[in-house]
Amino acid sequence: MNKKSKQYDTVWSADDPDQEEFLSETDVEEGHEQQWHSTEKAARRQGRTQQSLATLKAHRWLIDTSLLLVIIGLLSLLLLRRPQQSEWRQIGGDYTGQGPEFPARITKWNADESFVPPNATEWFSDTLLEKWNTMMPAGAALHSAEEVFSTTSMTHSLHCLFMMGRIFSALSGNISGVLPGDYFTHYMHCVDYLRQAVMCNGDMSMEPHLPTDGPDNGPLDGGWNGIHVCKDYSQVINYLDEQIVDGVRVVLPIDD
Structure with missing residues (x-):
């Protein structure tokens, strides 16, 4: 055990x-x-x-x-x-982005009676027509209404201004017989067209009002005292001339 x-x-x-x-x-x-x-x-x-x-x-x-x-x-x-500045976002450019970026110029506007004569009959003279044509490209010409073509807003605006001056002068000078039958409709179309052109451009230039303002617009109006930032107009016309030659655009006569 x-x-x-x-x-x-x-x-x-x-x-x-x-x-x-x-x-x-x-x-x-x-x-x-x-x-x-x-x-x-x-x-x-x-x-x-x-x-x-x-x-x-x-x-x-x-x-x-x-x-x-x-x-x-x-x-x-x-x-x-991001789209470049030369594309459609350039004010006054085509929405497709086509075309150059035009250089700017600082410009002071001045009254010029050679474009707006006080005598009503002068609005129907060849001299005044030639004067206004200096603002148009050289290739402006009539085209058939049956054609499909593209004009330019700037030259359309100039046409409206010229025709409004003619219509007003004819009515105020009692020579309405020289006007086309649809002058009233044409005039109102131009008022509406230019209204929208002004809104689109939206020029923000300051215009000082002075007691010494010219008699054409009355004291304290200030229409000619502003300094504006504008496109170089000579470059604009050169570009339109090229576009007309290339068949891209059509520019109708200013008195059409």
Whole structure:
């Protein structure tokens, strides 16, 4: 029996105080070990974080430069996709974007009676017609009403102004017999057309009002005191001449 009993390990009793003390010490040691591992992991994480921050700080210039290059690249793409100033957004240009960007000129308007004579009969003279034709391209000509063609808004406006001057002069000078039968409809069409042309252009030039304003428009009217930003008219006429020769546009006579 003694020999057999030595083959078995000692079994602790649950009520044994020595066993309880031993187990308590073991739990404490395991708790300390777990706490040490947790502290070690936290220290490692903190170390990695600090190392990453140090790396970012060391290479911050490279990161900033890269971000700046990306922003510049995106802005360049936006600018390339944006319509150029010479396209349809140029005031007074064709909506298709065709045509050059005309140079601008600073211009002061002045009264000129050679274009608007006070004598009614002069509006039907060849001299005045030639004067107004100096503002038109050389290739202006009549075309059949059955043809499909494109005219130009600017020359249409000049035609309206010339015809309105003729109609007014004929009626005020009691020579209405020289007018076409549809002169009233023509006149009102031109009023409406020029109204929209003025609104489209939207000239924002300041016009100072002075007591010394000319007698043609009355004191404090200021019609001739403004300084305007205009297209170079000589360049406009040259371009229209080329367009007429190339068959792109048709310009009707100013007295049509």
